[in-house]
Amino acid sequence: MDATALWQRYQEWLYFHEGLGFYLDVSRMRFDDTFVKKLQPKFEKAFADMAELEKGAIANPDENRMVGHYWLRNPDLAPTPELTQEIVSTIEQIEIFAEKIHTGAIHPPKAPRFTDIISIGIGGSALGPEFVAQALAPDFPPLAIHFIDNTDPAGFDRVLTQVRNRLASTLVLVISKSGSTPEPRNGMLEVKKAYTGQNLDFANYAIAITMPDSNLDKVAKSEGWLARFPMFDWVGGRTSEMSAVGLVPAALQGINIREMLEGAKQMDDATRVPELKNNPAALLALSWYYAGNGRGEKDMVILPYKDSLLLFSRYLQQLVMESLGKEKDLDGNIVHQGIAVYGNKGSTDQHAYVQQLREGVPNFFATFIEVLEDRKGSSFEIEPGITSGDYLSGFLQGTRQALYENHRDSITVTIPQVSPRTVGALIALYERAVGLYASLINVNAYHQPGVEAGKKAAAAILELQKKVVEVLQTTKTPLSLEEIAQKAGASEQIECIYTIVRHLYANQRGVVLQGNLGQPSNLKVSIP
DSSP: OOHHHHHHHHHHHOEEETTTTEEEEOTTSOOOHHHHHHHHHHHHHHHHHHHHHHHTOOOBGGGTBOOOGGGGGOGGGSSSHHHHHHHHHHHHHHHHHHHHHHHTSSOOTTSSSOOEEEEEOOGGGTHHHHHHHHHHOOSSOSSEEEEEOSOOHHHHHHHHHHTGGGGGGEEEEEEOSSSOOHHHHHHHHHHHHHHHHTTOOGGGTEEEEEOTTSHHHHHHHHHTOSEEEEOOTTSOGGGOTTSHHHHHHHHHTTOOHHHHHHHHHHHHHHTTOSOGGGOHHHHHHHHHHHHHTTTTOSEEEEEESSGGGTTHHHHHIIIIIIHHOOSBOTTSOBOOOOOOEEEOOTTGGGGTTHHHHHHSOOOEEEEEEEESOOSSSOOOOSBTTBOHHHHHHHHHHHHHHHHHHTTOOEEEEEESSOOHHHHHHHHHHHHHHHHHHHHHHTOOTTOOHHHHHHHHHHHHHHHHHHHHHHHHHHOOSOBOHHHHHHHTTOTTOHHHHHHHHHHHHHTTSSOEEESOTTOGGGOEEEOO
8 A cells, every 4th residue: 555545544544532632543454445344233233232231231141240340430320329329439438548548547556657558469350450550650659559469479478578667557458359269368368477477467457349248358347457348240350440449559559540430431432432433442343353353363462652551461461361262152152262462562572572573473463552742841852853752652653664564464542641541541442342342253251261260170289189188198108199199089180199299399398209300100209
């Protein structure tokens, strides 16, 4: 396509939202009018599906749940007055609580102010708050935040070491929808132990963010924790950043949560428009469908050209891959759908994997995230007429052009600056794009059976470990792995038993291994 035709295509497909100062350019995706026309009936259905979802339809049939994260930023849309009031009152409670923490009206027993936060969560209860903290937290926040988002003992130790001298002024957020997810439960118990070790009553520092009457909620209530905030049955983890999950840590860091909600609300309004060219989320869904033939055949590479948006690709990994990566469609057909997401940031990637993006396997499409504002205030010229921000912009434009010249497609999202309003808008944009695309490919975007399968498998391994330890404790002589498996009633799980005893041995858990560790069949195992 010559330069004149490409300029005309750019103008034809450029989307602009004046209120948000937001641009979306899909002109470098090479779909044609025939493709768009062919997909139009699917989009009409997708727009209708989304409208029904927002009215309170059971959009997650596997779990018989409504899907209402859109109501969080516009409570008047909730299907009942009770839900509207619950959303409104929760936001008010969060703001009041954060204000009391900041002023010292609520303070720890042994200090005039809280200084730090440990936020304990996993998946959607961690990725959103981490992304927002990286993007929006002020340089000197009223409380510094530290995340525990795994069940890694060394990770627990690292965070607790960082705050060991300030534990007496550190809040702990425990975020878990069900209250029984192992990772946040383990983190809570590890952190609680640290408080006990400093003769601190954990309840004076702990905040629960969970569903009412969950296991965690019952513990927090019985122990008299500092505060409890609700999670809602109709909000999934990966779409929970605008609920208490994301708003509590954001408000405590001094981030304007009303602006985040307003930005998301404005983007929600824009992405409700049932016209393809006037709906930025629909334009994204169209581009994703085109890139991967509606089968996820190409990966989504996210390239934000701003340091503060470093974690956006990681946040989108869960939102996109957990929502769309499904074995079966809504009719029960085996479809193996999904879109793989990865990314880092520009211009760092121009010295890393952009080489492959331009000249290697063409198994991707790129999304550039452009931020117009270089910094607060003016920049000096590092060369005559050129600032460092000009270089960053030039690298983005140059990489986009270099990819297109070599037949690699890209999307460009442009925001005026990184602010609570624009971050809220970005989150809302991709939430809606995922919902529309899920309708196009006929999958349930709001459940995660694969994740649940992994949890069940992990639980089975831990049960097997208990049986193995019991066998070893009741047998005085060393046993081979095969003998352990037979006594544990797990003859088909010898490999698992080997990895279990190897892990116990490496951590001095009382297990003794005799023989060559690299030859499992010759090992003898015992607990003296």
